[in-house]
Amino acid sequence: MTYSFFSGFSRRAxxxxxxxxxxxxxxxxxxxxxxxxxxxxxxxxxxxxxxxGTISGTAEDRMNLxxxxxxxxxxxxxxxxxPELHHYARVSTEDLRAPEGRGMTEAHWMTxxxxxxxxxxxxxxxxxxxxxxxxxxxxxxxxxxxVVSIEKPVVFVGxxxxxxxxxxxGPLNMVNAVRVAAxxxxxxxxxxxxxxxxxxxxxxxxxxxxxxxxxxxxIDLGAIGVADPDIVRIYTAxxxxxxxxxxxxxxxxxxxxxxxxxxxxxxxTPGYLVDTLVEHGVKGIIIDGTGAGxxxxxxxxxxxxxxxxxxxVVATARTRAGRVQDxxxxxxxxxxxxxxxxxxxxxxxLQLALTQxxxxxxxxxxxxxx
Amino acid sequence: MKPLTFFFHVSLxxxxxxxxxxxxxxxxxxLFTTGGTIQSRGEHRMKLMEYGxxxxxxxELLEDLPEIHRIAQxxxxxxxNVGSPQITxxxxxxxxxxxxxxxxxxDVTGAVVTHxxxxxxxxxxxxxxTVRSEKPVVVVGAMRPxxxxxxDGPYNLYSAIRIAADPDAKGRGTxxxxxxxxxxxxxxxKGNTYRVETFVAREMGPLGYVDSDRIVFYRxxxxxxxxxxxxxxxxxxxxxxVDIVYGYQEASAASILGLIKDGAKGIIFADSSPAFRAALxxxxxxxxxxVQGDRKGAGRVLQSERxxxxxxxxxxxxxxxxxxxxLRLALTQxxxxxxxQRMFNEY
Numbered sequence: 051m052t053y054s055f056f057s058g059f060s061r062r063a064x065x066x067x068x069x070x071x072x073x074x075x076x077x078x079x080x081x082x083x084x085x086x087x088x089x090x091x092x093x094x095x096x097x098x099x100x101x102x103g104t105i106s107g108t109a110e111d112r113m114n115l116x117x118x119x120x121x122x123x124x125x126x127x128x129x130x131x132x133p134e135l136h137h138y139a140r141v142s143t144e145d146l147r148a149p150e151g152r153g154m155t156e157a158h159w160m161t162x163x164x165x166x167x168x169x170x171x172x173x174x175x176x177x178x179x180x181x182x183x184x185x186x187x188x189x190x191x192x193x194x195x196x197v198v199s200i201e202k203p204v205v206f207v208g209x210x211x212x213x214x215x216x217x218x219x220g221p222l223n224m225v226n227a228v229r230v231a232a233x234x235x236x237x238x239x240x241x242x243x244x245x246x247x248x249x250x251x252x253x254x255x256x257x258x259x260x261x262x263x264x265x266x267x268x269i270d271l272g273a274i275g276v277a278d279p280d281i282v283r284i285y286t287a288x289x290x291x292x293x294x295x296x297x298x299x300x301x302x303x304x305x306x307x308x309x310x311x312x313x314x315x316x317x318x319t320p321g322y323l324v325d326t327l328v329e330h331g332v333k334g335i336i337i338d339g340t341g342a343g344x345x346x347x348x349x350x351x352x353x354x355x356x357x358x359x360x361x362x363v364v365a366t367a368r369t370r371a372g373r374v375q376d377x378x379x380x381x382x383x384x385x386x387x388x389x390x391x392x393x394x395x396x397x398x399x400l401q402l403a404l405t406q407x408x409x410x411x412x413x414x415x416x417x418x419x420x
Numbered sequence: 421m422k423p424l425t426f427f428f429h430v431s432l433x434x435x436x437x438x439x440x441x442x443x444x445x446x447x448x449x450x451l452f453t454t455g456g457t458i459q460s461r462g463e464h465r466m467k468l469m470e471y472g473x474x475x476x477x478x479x480e481l482l483e484d485l486p487e488i489h490r491i492a493q494x495x496x497x498x499x500x501n502v503g504s505p506q507i508t509x510x511x512x513x514x515x516x517x518x519x520x521x522x523x524x525x526x527d528v529t530g531a532v533v534t535h536x537x538x539x540x541x542x543x544x545x546x547x548x549x550t551v552r553s554e555k556p557v558v559v560v561g562a563m564r565p566x567x568x569x570x571x572d573g574p575y576n577l578y579s580a581i582r583i584a585a586d587p588d589a590k591g592r593g594t595x596x597x598x599x600x601x602x603x604x605x606x607x608x609x610k611g612n613t614y615r616v617e618t619f620v621a622r623e624m625g626p627l628g629y630v631d632s633d634r635i636v637f638y639r640x641x642x643x644x645x646x647x648x649x650x651x652x653x654x655x656x657x658x659x660x661x662v663d664i665v666y667g668y669q670e671a672s673a674a675s676i677l678g679l680i681k682d683g684a685k686g687i688i689f690a691d692s693s694p695a696f697r698a699a700l701x702x703x704x705x706x707x708x709x710x711v712q713g714d715r716k717g718a719g720r721v722l723q724s725e726r727x728x729x730x731x732x733x734x735x736x737x738x739x740x741x742x743x744x745x746x747l748r749l750a751l752t753q754x755x756x757x758x759x760x761q762r763m764f765n766e767y
Contacts, residue, residue, distance in 0.1 A: 235642075248623075254638070271638050272625020276737075280722045283736070285607070285624050286639040376633040389636075418634075 094176035094232040096139040100125040102147045103183035105209035105220040118212035128224055139232040154186055159193050163300040170200035177203040177231030184208040184257055191252035192395045195241040195292045196402055197300040203236035206243045210263045219263045226277035233282045240292030249275040251288040270371040291419050298402045308333035308404040312393040315339040321352030334362045334400045338393040343367045343374030364400050366393045384410045389417045447529035447585035449492045450522045453478045455501040456536030458562035458573040471565040475501045485574055492585040504536025509659050516550045516653050523553040530556040530584030537561040537610055544605035545742045548594035554647045556589035559596045563616045572616045579630040586635050593645035602628045606643050609739055622718040644766045651749045660685040660751040664740045667691030673699035680706055686747045690715040690740040704731055711747055713740040733761045
């Protein structure tokens with residue numbers, strides 16, 4: 051009994067509203083059906099910002115789901131391809147793609163964060179949607195979640211299939227992202243992610259499958275809400291600090307963040323990898339440990355040497371589920387427990403934490419709060 | 421008395437006094453017991469099913485868990501000692517009333533309820549809707565009996581009491597804890613017949629975890645519950661009859677027609693069948709409120725033109741057994757489907 055809003059809302063919205071009007075006395079005993087507002091009247095203003103991604107990619111053959119790319123679909127192309135957007139929001143667009151030939155970079159994070167902070171202070175905009183490539187989308191989203199003070203809804207969206215792909219997931223994802231950004235209940239929840247009809251918080255969302263449309267999951271926790279064909283409903287709010295409650299701010303962090311790199315734990319990860327990073331001048335290292343965040347034996351001495359050089363070491367768990375706990379042994383070894391963050395996100399938090407302090411205790415607190 | 425002995429006695433008094441002081445400072449948790457596998461015994465430790473060698477009393481549960489005295493003072497209120505199939509409306513009402521009364525006391529931090537796992541989620545959701553307190557209620561059970569090899573009960577009970585004693589657990593309504601995982605009563609369901617990880621919230625996931633180092637909450641519940649609830653059971657001695665009809669290929673209308681005859685006040689149908697349509701229409705004509713549920717175990721029942729046109733209330737993402745609890749409570753207030761739909765949208 052699926053009620054598709056592509057066929058339903060666009061073609062039937064007016065008939066439905068008119069019918070409801072005439073039959074009001076007869077339908078009052080029944081439940082209310084959400085009636086779409088007429089296009090353009092008093093709708094929230096959503097700014098759609100393109101950071102490209104697969105959702106903007108094209109290919110000549112619709113069966114090409116892997117080697118797509120230029121020419122890119124622009125944010126305006128999305129809006130003209132999706133007239134249904136006008137039922138939910140007044141959409142304006144901007145292009146904030148990274149400089150030609152570069153993927154996403156830390157320097158570009160800074161540009162995006164500054165721009166989002168401007169949008170936060172622009173009263174004419176009610177909500178924001180960012181397109182992004184799916185591979186590192188959760189990193190950019192988590193960075194903004196920590197440094198931009200904003201309460202209006204901000205929604206990251208992407209697609210697993212190019213805009214031209216057969217059964218492309220992009221169009222519905224885009225419509226739903228705009229719907230969520232236009233939903234007042236989505237405000238104050240931090241940076242959100244909406245794909246595959248689910249809503250996730252930036253902190254927890256994780257790309258868990260290379261090609262499937264259900265790739266985004268909050269492992270160990272689950273979604274916070276849904277963008278269903280009838281309504282957007284949000285059931286829970288993330289409890290960790292974010293956006294307007296974060297002490298990190300784009301206005302005060304340095305343009306270049308302290309260097310932090312990630313090492314992967316496996317049977318016999320050699321200590322020289324740690325030494326190499328130290329020589330390279332890193333300020334922090336994330337060890338994506340085995341099991342519950344265990345650090346391979348061969349790394350121990352090298353880690354002690356790194357710590358003597360003032361480098362902060364955080365342990366995450368390569369299991370991708372479950373917390374790295376605050377244990378006596380870890381405390382003695384001055385290893386910061388990475389909670390349940392994956393290493394790529396622990397890295398961002400450590401980079402920001404290191405702008406404030408090098409105290410292992412204080413940084414451990416950040417990993418409990420954020 | 422020699423000065424040294426005097427000194428010894430004084431310090432002993434002081435020591436006893438300070439132990440008393442420490443104990444007095446520990447949070448007080450009320451343990452309500454109803455029974456279940458966590459309070460069951462088998463003939464031998466490999467007996468992981470059909471365990472029928474007697475019940476475990478609340479005192480035995482606590483004697484088995486001396487570590488509990490490090491984290492809380494526990495007082496026991498025994499409601500029953502039965503498995504979850506034997507839980508009745510009388511148990512629910514008594515449990516809710518006693519919880520409301522106990523949690524009103526300033527000296528009580530929170531409450532724990534032992535329960536059989538089979539219908540645990542129903543009782544938990546009922547308490548979530550009717551215990552009008554900000555203090556935590558934690559429902560706990562076990563998948564292996566008290567007497568079993570690798571039994572999960574002791575650590576589950578320890579975890580539950582720990583959460584009930586935690587100030588951060590306040591305002592979260594009724595929770596369910598097994599397998600170190602904290603679930604909201606709103607989303608949790610038993611998802612496996614025998615495994616220890618049986619309790620899951622298929623889409624929204626758990627609220628947090630109870631780990632050795634700390635209790636961690638990652639999610640705050642936005643659905644209405646407990647202290648914000650409009651449902652008051654203090655003067656109720658029964659609840660309206662609501663039953664569930666399961667839909668499948670060629671399901672007949674017999675069960676619906678039977679329920680009409682039986683005087684049901686509400687029907688939840690978990691998926692449909694062509695034969696249901698006329699029968700449900702007849703039920704509505706008799707004043708029975710019909711809720712459209714779903715048997716899939718995940719996903720919302722959407723609010724559609726078609727369902728609304730037929731006068732159905734849609735169950736959101738509540739499973740049929742929880743939709744039943746909400747409908748029973750809703751029917752104590754109103755029979756208006758629109759008003760009941762509002763409740764399904766808010767709770």
